[in-house]
Each structure stands twice: as C-alpha cells, then as structure tokens.
Amino acid sequence: DVVLTQSPLSLPVTLGQPASISCRSSQSLVHINGNTYFIWFQQRPGQSPRRLFYRVSNRDSGVPDRFSGSGSGTDFTLKISRVEAEDVGVYYCMQTTHWPPTFGQGTKVEIK
C-alpha cells in the first residue's frame, strides 16, 4: 500500500500567520492516465471530514482562497496564507491513484 507521511504532526500557529503542511508519498501518485489523484481534507473538532482540494490543487466549492494546494509526484503541500480561528482542526492528505486508497496520519493545527 502507498504510505503517506505528513509533517509536522502538530502545528501551533499564530492567528494571521501562514501555515504549511507537507505530505510525502512512498511512490509517485501520477496515474497512468496522467492525472494525480491527491486530496486534502480538513476535519474541524467534532465534525466530519471536509474535502478541500482534489487532484492536488483544485479547490472545492466554499473553500477560502487563503488555502492552496500544490505539489507533484511524491511531494505535496497544503498552505494557509493567513490562519484564522476557524482553521483549527486536523488536516489529512489522501491518495486514490493506487489501490487501496490511503490517508496520511493527520496534522493537528492549533492556535498558539
């Protein structure tokens, strides 16, 4: 199975400051069809997961533009340009290029 390794696992941030989460894959996530099926989720406390980005950088409806997704191959990054209080929660990466689908361990974002 593809292993996704997120870092850091805990990310204390100051309101208004930027934040960045890395997700590295044990193998390339480029599908034979040329697409990269890589997803970022946000899970706020007590809530279900919410998809933020699909295919690396395609922002889902309603996701603020302070969030951005980037990367290719085996290295991917989620950035928040200016952290707001509502951004507190756990962020997961996921791949669906290879079977079975796998998730990263999660990165907990909290306010300092």
Place this chain on the structure above:
Amino acid sequence: EVQLVESGGGLVQPGGSLKLSCAASGFTFSGSAMHWVRQASGKGLEWVGQVRDKPNNYATAYAASVNGRFTVSRDDSKNTAYLQMNSLKSEDTAVYYCTPWGGDFIDAFNIWGQGTMVTVSS
C-alpha cells in the same frame, strides 16, 4: 441538498455482528460508487471498503483489516448503501462514515455524512 445519513451503530460484543446503513439523497445515487471510511476515537481516517455501481457489476473491495468479515452492499431502489460487519473485534470500534466516489461528483470523497458510532466491547 446532497445528504448522507448513516445509521445502525451501537454497542456490540466481540464476535458479534452489526449492519450499518447509509441513506443518500440529493444526487444520482445509482451512478456513484459508495465507500465506507472509519475513524477510531482520536485517531486518523481508515478506508474500509467500497461497492461500485451497476455498470461495474456492483464490484466490492475491502481493506485487509476487514476482508472476510465485512460486506458492503447497496440497494439503488432505496438510495441506500450498507456495511455488514461480522466477527467484530475491539479494534473495529470507530465512527463509520459513508461517502460517494464518481457519478455526479468529481473524483472521490467530497461528501460525507455525520457518521455512526460502533463500539465493540464486552
């Protein structure tokens, strides 16, 4: 409005069985594969299994941790997916979510229900 409502969770003894349901509305249920994902308390997300749509012969697939014990199925006439869980173990204790892939949606897992809690304990 697109909605997924999971139900059927509860307390069950080790070795017991439980059947979860996922009622869908607001989208073309028959056109999507339906997946189950679980999350133990304070832990990460784990893919459990899937049932594909009719054109794909309702094919199923499972995580190694549940293969042979869990069965995913669907009833398109009721817009409902199911997760039959047998031979339950304490490590199956988790919130179980259903989520669609494909069909009306781009790629996977952009819609989630509220989840249903399963506790396996004596």
